Amino acid sequence: MSHAEVWVVAAAAVFGIGLYSLLIAAHLLRQLIAIKVMGSAIFLVLVVAAGPIDGALDGLPKALVLTGIVIAISAIAFALALLVRLAEVTGSTSLEDDADDDR
Amino acid sequence: MTAEALTGLVFLPLLAACAVAALPGRLGGGFVLAGLAPLPLCLIVLTGAVVDTGTVSLAIAGFASPLGIEWFVDPLALILLWLNTVIALVVGLYAARDYPPHSARGGRFWALWLLLTSAMNALLLSADLFNLFVTLELVTVAAIGLLVIDGKPAALRAGMRYLVLALLGSLFYLLGVALIYGQAGTLDLYQAGERLGPELLPVTALVLMTVGLLVKSAVFPLHSWLPAAHGNAPGPVSAVLSAMVVKVSIYLIWRLWLWLAADWQPDWALPMLGLLGAGAILYGSVLAFLQVRLKMMVAYSTVAQLGYLMLLFPLFGPLGFTAATYHLLSHGLAKAAMFLAVSNILAVMGTDRLDRLGGADRRLPLDTLTLALAGVSILGLPPSGGFVSKWLMLQAAWAIEGWGWLIVILAGGLLAAAYLFRPLAVLCARPATARPADDVRAPSPAGLRWGGIVALMLALAALVAGLAPAPVLTLLEGGLPPGARP
Structure with missing residues (x-):
């Protein structure tokens, strides 16, 4: 296997682990962590895409990954704040016992 | 500039x-x-x-x-x-x-x-x-x-x-x-x-x-x-x-x-995207009809109406493209009007459960009117923006002899009539059964009128979109996607 292929297989494995945890997790915190893990796998793919093309290193994907990390952190921070509020108001940290018609 | x-x-x-x-x-x-x-x-x-x-x-x-x-x-x-x-x-x-x-x-x-x-x-x-x-x-x-x-x-x-x-x-x-x-x-x-x-x-x-x-x-x-x-x-x-x-x-x-x-x-994908749209139209409309809360009904109606936007893929062409874009426009106006009117109803009555809204039109004539006018556009009755887009979409389906799509578009209109007439019938029911909420957190009468007028403006805009569609359609025909250009 070439260098890039190892990274792609690693990214696929990490993505799979994230997706699996997201599907089985009931606690919202676990779900958010799973989403974070999947995001890391995608950044890995982006960095592999940045590999040497015609000998020269492409800098753009690295800029994208940096931007992506900032966005992921902000989005997760927002999600955590929302989760704290949800737990305060409803006393629940999962969406399993969902009742939409409580009016 | x-x-x-x-x-x-x-x-x-x-x-x-x-x-x-x-x-x-x-x-x-x-x-x-x-x-x-x-x-x-x-x-x-x-x-x-x-x-x-x-x-x-x-x-x-x-x-x-x-x-x-x-x-x-x-x-x-x-x-x-x-x-x-x-x-x-x-x-x-x-x-x-x-x-x-x-x-x-x-x-x-x-x-x-x-x-x-x-x-x-x-x-x-x-x-x-x-x-x-x-x-x-x-x-x-x-x-x-x-x-x-x-x-x-x-x-x-x-x-x-x-x-x-x-x-x-x-x-x-x-x-x-x-x-x-x-x-x-x-x-x-x-x-x-x-x-x-x-x-x-x-x-x-x-x-x-x-x-x-x-x-x-x-x-x-x-x-x-x-x-x-x-x-x-x-x-x-x-x-x-x-x-x-x-x-x-x-x-x-x-x-x-x-x-x-x-x-x-890939050629196989276009009908599949269209099928998602057809599923949305039928499923969303039936669920809208089954809702007990007015606002949830309007929300399920959105699920259904989004389906028409996916029909662009099987009906792709100059007609299909202008039809879907016009649908996006007129649905946006009508649905915004509907949600605002429902929000007013909810504020005054304290509930949006349909079984407790009987005869609410006396209290909220403006909002009932808005709901009806916006409904005309969602249904696709003339003269409204919804009619223009559905008419164009039917023509597009006719042109490619896509009879299945044609039936879905027509069925979607019929189902929309069913789920939109139901709340209107309830709101205008006699004798009135609804009583406004006691704990009135509702806006002042002036505020209610203001909100009602804003909602009505949007519903009227959706109707006007049906009377004068020419400028928008001409503009769109100048910017067709690459595959639809002659």
């Missing part, structure tokens, strides 16, 4: 959002006005440029792609920019009643409202796949912030579910972007397509991005988060969520399939 107009569309609301967030208080109203009021002027300038030259593009601060960000406006983007601005302004007039900009609560609301307006304008202007990802995230976060702003348990739950699914959708989209970049070496939506072909990797990337966007736009069968979110949000927020927020993701799906992949879209 055009460059200033383009920048203004994004930066005026963005700066105003920062100002409202940083300096809440007496100046709030001024900031909001400064952020929203000039937008129509920017759009008038931009419209002039698009009519003259067909498309407008701008490399921000002179940095060309790939490192810089390029903006691109064609007639489709222009029409959505107009819809977004009109919704932000007119629904904003309604929101100013519930969330006074000078109050602390209002300050938070308007900061998010302006951010959402700015993010959606930026999304519509972007021609760069990664920049589109950034704006999509901004739209999602601002929209969910607005949805949960009152801190009601049902809204918090709906917002949380929406957020988890939206983040998942973004990841799929981003994975597709990474694959496209690895293949094409560019992120430009219009250049990348030319460098790719119908091979495994580009098609995989296209499918991944589409799945992500289908989650975000709540297209059947990935709609499960939408009814709770749109049905439990504050009234003005429901209006903008249904009228614009889900539509921009569908707009992106159009961009991906009809522009990026215009030359190499």
Whole structure:
């Protein structure tokens, strides 16, 4: 296997682990962590895409990954704040016992 | 002039959002006005440029792609920019009643409202796949912030579910972007397509991005988060969520399939996307009919109406394209009007359960009228914007002899009649059974009238869209996707 292929297989494995945890997790915190893990796998793919093309290193994907990390952190921070509020108001940290018609 | 107009569309609301967030208080109203009021002027300038030259593009601060960000406006983007601005302004007039900009609560609301307006304008202007990802995230976060702003348990739950699914959708989209970049070496939506072909990797990337966007736009069968979110949000927020927020993701799906992949879209996929739309129309309409709460009915109606936007794929052509875009426009206006009217009903009656709304039209004549007029457009009866789009869509289906699609479009209209007449019959029932809520947190009579008039304006706009569709249709015909050009 070439260098890039190892990274792609690693990214696929990490993505799979994230997706699996997201599907089985009931606690919202676990779900958010799973989403974070999947995001890391995608950044890995982006960095592999940045590999040497015609000998020269492409800098753009690295800029994208940096931007992506900032966005992921902000989005997760927002999600955590929302989760704290949800737990305060409803006393629940999962969406399993969902009742939409409580009016 | 055009460059200033383009920048203004994004930066005026963005700066105003920062100002409202940083300096809440007496100046709030001024900031909001400064952020929203000039937008129509920017759009008038931009419209002039698009009519003259067909498309407008701008490399921000002179940095060309790939490192810089390029903006691109064609007639489709222009029409959505107009819809977004009109919704932000007119629904904003309604929101100013519930969330006074000078109050602390209002300050938070308007900061998010302006951010959402700015993010959606930026999304519509972007021609760069990664920049589109950034704006999509901004739209999602601002929209969910607005949805949960009152801190009601049902809204918090709906917002949380929406957020988890939206983040998942973004990841799929981003994975597709990474694959496209690895293949094409560019992120430009219009250049990348030319460098790719119908091979495994580009098609995989296209499918991944589409799945992500289908989650975000709540297209059947990935709609499960939408009814709770749109049905439990504050009234003005429901209006903008249904009228614009889900539509921009569908707009992106159009961009991906009809522009990026215009030359190499897999043939098998177009009918499948259409089938999702047909499923949405039938399933959403039946569920709308079965709802016990008025606002949930309107939310399920959105699930159904989004289906028509997916019918563009099997009915693709000049007719199909103008029909779907016109549907997007008229549904946006009508659905916003409907949510605002329902919000007024909810505020006065204290409930939106249909069995407790009997005869509520005496108390709320204006809102009942709005509901009926907006319903005319959703149904597709003449003379309304909904009629124009459905008529064009039927013609498109007729032209390709797609009888199945024809039946779905007609059945969708019939089902819409069923679910829209039911609440109207209840509201106008005699003898009246409903009693207004005792704990009246409802707005003052003047506030109610104000909200009712704003909602009525939107419903009338949806009707006027049916009387004078020619300018918009002509504009659109000048900006057809590559595959539909003669």
